Amino acid sequence: MLLEKCRALTACVAALGTALMLMISSNPAAAGTLNDLYIWVPDYYGGFVYYHQLDFATKPSAYSVTRINVSNRSCNPNSLAISGGLLYVVCSSGSGGKDQILVYNAKTRAYVKTITGLGTDKNNYFTGSSLIAIMFDAHGNLWVSGYNSNDLLRIPKSQLSSKKPLVDRQVVDSPDSPAGMALDTDKSIWVVGQYDNGIVLNFADSALNQPGTFLGATALSPTPAYCISNDLPDCEPSGLFDSPEGVAVMTGFDGIGHAFVSNNGGNAPAGTLVQLTKDGTQLDTFGFGGFGPPFACPGGLFAITLPTGVNSLWVNDEGYDVANTDCGSSSADQGNSVGRVLEFTAKELASEFGGPMPVEFPHWEKIHASSPGFGGIVIQAK
Numbered sequence: 059m060l061l062e063k064c065r066a067l068t069a070c071v072a073a074l075g076t077a078l079m080l081m082i083s084s085n086p087a088a089a090g091t092l093n094d095l096y097i098w099v100p101d102y103y104g105g106f107v108y109y110h111q112l113d114f115a116t117k118p119s120a121y122s123v124t125r126i127n128v129s130n131r132s133c134n135p136n137s138l139a140i141s142g143g144l145l146y147v148v149c150s151s152g153s154g155g156k157d158q159i160l161v162y163n164a165k166t167r168a169y170v171k172t173i174t175g176l177g178t179d180k181n182n183y184f185t186g187s188s189l190i191a192i193m194f195d196a197h198g199n200l201w202v203s204g205y206n207s208n209d210l211l212r213i214p215k216s217q218l219s220s221k222k223p224l225v226d227r228q229v230v231d232s233p234d235s236p237a238g239m240a241l242d243t244d245k246s247i248w249v250v251g252q253y254d255n256g257i258v259l260n261f262a263d264s265a266l267n268q269p270g271t272f273l274g275a276t277a278l279s280p281t282p283a284y285c286i287s288n289d290l291p292d293c294e295p296s297g298l299f300d301s302p303e304g305v306a307v308m309t310g311f312d313g314i315g316h317a318f319v320s321n322n323g324g325n326a327p328a329g330t331l332v333q334l335t336k337d338g339t340q341l342d343t344f345g346f347g348g349f350g351p352p353f354a355c356p357g358g359l360f361a362i363t364l365p366t367g368v369n370s371l372w373v374n375d376e377g378y379d380v381a382n383t384d385c386g387s388s389s390a391d392q393g394n395s396v397g398r399v400l401e402f403t404a405k406e407l408a409s410e411f412g413g414p415m416p417v418e419f420p421h422w423e424k425i426h427a428s429s430p431g432f433g434g435i436v437i438q439a440k
Contacts, residue, residue, distance in 0.1 A: 092366050096438040098138050101394045102431025105129020107138065107147055108394065110425050121421040126167050132156045137358060137434020139192045140164050148192045148202060157184040177225040179273050183211050190432045191238050196245040196263060203236040210236060228277040229266060233257045237432060238305040243315035248305045250319055256299020258319055260284035284341045298345050300328035303432055308361035308371045311408040318371055320356035325387040327354040327377050352400055352416050354378050355385035357433035364439050369404040374433035386430020397427025399435060
């Protein structure tokens with residue numbers, strides 16, 4: 059179990075930062091040499107994937123949006139990933155759809171195939187899992203998290219080109235109720251869970267991708283290298299988590315990789331981010347935000363280095379600018395015109411004066427979060 063695994067940890071949290079209030083920037087950021095920006099957003103209840111396209115090379119800049127209908131394949135999309143020119147759409151059974159992964163051509167948006175969750179042992183590991191997040195590791199293996207089944211599932215790179223890719227690895231209780239996942243710069247993997255209202259673990263690549271067969275009765279249960287939790291005794295208590303969902307790793311203004319975790323709050327806005335930074339054998343923490351704008355119910359996160367050289371963190375906030383938001387639990391907070399996708403630069407996130415400010419790039423107010431759901435987004439730029 060998780061408690062037993064955490065007893066073997068050699069690193070825990072060292073420092074707790076002071077929360078900073080966040081403010082909206084009044085000065086739109088110049089696009090610089092960024093020509094095109096593509097923002098992919100899942101619409102969980104609507105059953106669509108939205109593809110926002112911004113062309114900054116034209117004067118004035120142009121904006122358009124298209125969508126992929128995934129509801130006709132019994133999909134409530136929870137998160138997205140793009141690899142090898144293919145769009146991977148994670149579908150969750152939470153609202154009547156199937157637990158599955160739909161694969162599309164990212165350029166033509168044509169349907170390619172469905173990954174059903176069948177394992178190499180012929181068992182189906184997606185059934186009833188309530189899939190939520192997706193990521194690709196340093197080797198090109200695909201990982202998804204099963205919120206209800208309390209596991210992480212791997213589809214190896216060697217299987218992804220086949221017509222029916224098979225699951226070959228199951229990682230259990232690492233942690234329970236896993237949500238977001240992210241690849242760190244050292245190839246390790248961060249996993250955010252809602253167990254005990256919030257826990258974040260970091261696993262070395264060798265712990266998750268060690269040789270062997272790990273499915274079902276022989277599922278893998280590795281020891282994390284780092285652990286931070288609200289209350290778990292063998293992880294340093296933080297008090298910073300409130301139903302965390304997303305995680306992304308961004309190279310900061312200091313050149314060091316920083317993991318950011320979003321506090322969604324569940325059915326009431328939490329409105330905060332938590333920054334986790336490895337410092338030797340320690341983990342430094344810092345909280346951003348409060349009960350107010352710009353954050354309300356942040357979910358999926360995505361980090362990218364833009365062609366301009368700017369490192370930025372993108373936050374899918376399903377409750378942004380919604381009066382009395384309940385973070386998508388009622389119909390008033392659901393739909394493709396709810397919330398906002400916000401961008402923060404590494405420089406702003408490192409600021410100690412006034413708090414970080416989101417970038418108001420051209421047409422930014424048109425990029426909605428399509429709440430609720432996990433809201434795992436993809437950002438592309440050229």
